[in-house]
Amino acid sequence: MSMDVGGAKGGLKADINVTPLVDVMLVLLIIVMLIAPMLQKGVDIALPEAEHTGDKPDTADQTVVAVGPDSRLYVNSLPVTEADVITKLQGILENSADKTVYLKGDKAAPYRAIMQMMDALRGAGIETVGLITEKKGGNVGGNQ
Structure with a gap:
């Protein structure tokens, strides 16, 4: 996805780079996957x-x-x-x-x-x- 900002040939082009966004989202996904099982531990009962x-x-x-x-x-x-x-x-x-x-x-x-x-x-x-x-x-x- 690009956008022309300059009118002349060889002008400035601004691209949106989605790679950092994907990296951050994958890290967040991994964190959620690691923490979710820990949240379902239940009630801590010391059984007789x-x-x-x-x-x-x-x-x-x-x-x-x-x-x-x-x-x-x-x-x-x-x-x-x-x-x-x-x-x-x-x-x-x-x-x-x-x-x-x-x-x-x-x-x-x-x-x-x-x-x-x-x-x-x-x-x-x-x-x-x-x-x-x-x-x-x-x-x-x-x-x-």
């Missing part, structure tokens, strides 16, 4: 350990309720209030073939908070609740 535990469920396809160390609640890594947990879960499970809800309780969370959540899940008609624990030795697993 158990020796006899099954394989870790694939939490990308599962419905997970997490109870943080400060008793904050999360549904699929999104913070929710205690009043909204059941409504949000019913909306998720309505469109899901798997009606299992996995409960991740931080080992520093009060036992009362985890049991209240289990009771609320059962009271809402969710019959299958799995507890996610960490296998002693570092492997994460789920035990129902």
Whole structure:
């Protein structure tokens, strides 16, 4: 793409150089590609350990309720209030073939908070609740 600025033959021509623009855009694309997976880490929950535990469920396809160390609640890594947990879960499970809800309780969370959540899940008609624990030795697993 060029533009004539001079009227005489051999006059000044101004070209728009898109190479620096493409370079900057590629660098920005690489930065976004590197940072995006880090943003999807989820909620950091220190799971309690158990020796006899099954394989870790694939939490990308599962419905997970997490109870943080400060008793904050999360549904699929999104913070929710205690009043909204059941409504949000019913909306998720309505469109899901798997009606299992996995409960991740931080080992520093009060036992009362985890049991209240289990009771609320059962009271809402969710019959299958799995507890996610960490296998002693570092492997994460789920035990129902």
